[in-house]
Amino acid sequence: MEHIAEAGSEQLDAVLDLVAALAVRVRGNASEALDVVSRIDALCDRLQGVRMDLLHEAQVSGEPGLSAAERLHATNRVSLSSSRRDVRLACDLSDRFSLIAQAWRDGVVSGQQARGIVAGLKHLPVAMTRLQLDACQTELVGFADRLDPDELRVVAERMAEVIDPERAEALEADRIERDARIAHARRALVVVPDHQGSMLIRGQVPIADGELFLAQLTALTPSAASYRLTGELPDRSARRADALVRWCGIAAASGQLPATGGDRPQVLVTLGLEALVHGMGAGTMLASGEPLSAGEARRLSCDAHITPTVLGGASEVLDVGRTHRFFTRPIRAALVLRDQGCVFPGCDAPPAACEGHHTRPWWSGGTTCVSNGVLLCPYHHRLVEPDPNRSAQVQWQILIDPGNGLPWFTPPRQIDPARAPRLHHRFLLRGTGPPPSQEQDWARSLPQVARDPQ
Structure with a gap:
């Protein structure tokens, strides 16, 4: 077996050498370079299709107690979660979606297209016969030259209309209801400091809530032109972050947020007098204990929704700002x-x-x-x-x-x-x-x- 692997490795190395030499020859010619990139992508896709076959073989014929994913992760080239996803896909392709696997190996579909088709087909009824499932795969492979991976996934999810048109509507309703229950159960929002000056925000919500969130965020997203004079050209993700901050400001200014302990939500910041006046030192966010730059503390000290506590040299409290001391409602x-x-x-x-x-x-x-x-x-x-x-x-x-x-x-x-x-x-x-x-x-x-x- 070692001789087979060594011989195969030498042949693959020879192919890589040829590709590297080809890359040198097309330098300076953008059109030819992109053509070579396209050919490399097609070759990589076919290799990935063969890789799926090998992963399935390693899973079913491996030693008990050690999965193919764990052995793959042991190489340190891929994370354990990624290894497990690949092995699951390899098993799905071999057990249920063999026609997609064959099309992937032949280069008829790309790796992303194959993943999209499988993801869509897994939404179909489990009671489907083998003939019906094969018919779906054949139909979808025929669309590969016209549809991208996301479009193929959507079409695959609706293949029940082709297989069983009389029950398609009821099956689709059941699927949507099942997805809604799962999405509701999985809803989550995690907000944690990264201890490097930022707050990490990640989460997921049901699609309807997410669309509402996105609509409001889009309405508040600053235009790219509004940054023209700042010398900064932020991408859309940065502008959306600014929109989220805007949104918080609107909520804070509305006066409609629920009170806790008789007071409205506010941010408490402690900062030394030197940091406030001379920019020496830093402040602290009282809730999290995270440090805050002197510049940020000065900015926050202007706002009516921030209460700065100014400390002297021995950390004695010199002044506690009250919201009515700042920009009052009439002002x-x-x-x-x-x-x-x-x-x-x-x-x-x-x-x-x-x-x-x-x-x-x-x-x-x-x-x-x-x-x-x-x-x-x-x-x-x-x-x-x-x-x-x-x-x-x-x-x-x-x-x-x-x-x-x-x-x-x-x-x-x-x-x-x-x-x-x-x-x-x-x-x-x-x-x-x-x-x-x-x-x-x-x-x-x-x-x-x-x-x-x-």
């Missing part, structure tokens, strides 16, 4: 009337998704009033929150025009060397004049030697 109502949403140029976040921001930080003596406040979404609030350890020239600055009360944004010099003030497009039709030219008084206390903006 917020005035900001909503004036700003109509996030005022950062290009952002489309609605007022309910925004936080109040002091243009002159309250840690620098700024007051909580309409003339010193603007609405910002959490993403842009984090972007413009001043850092006392960096030069004003490398930070965004906001100046409220004393004449009309509109907020102008001066970009950092790494984004615009001229630092030309910007105004949100929603204010451009209000008869605005030139931007104010005076510098914010508090900004003069920041370092005048620009540091690396990164």
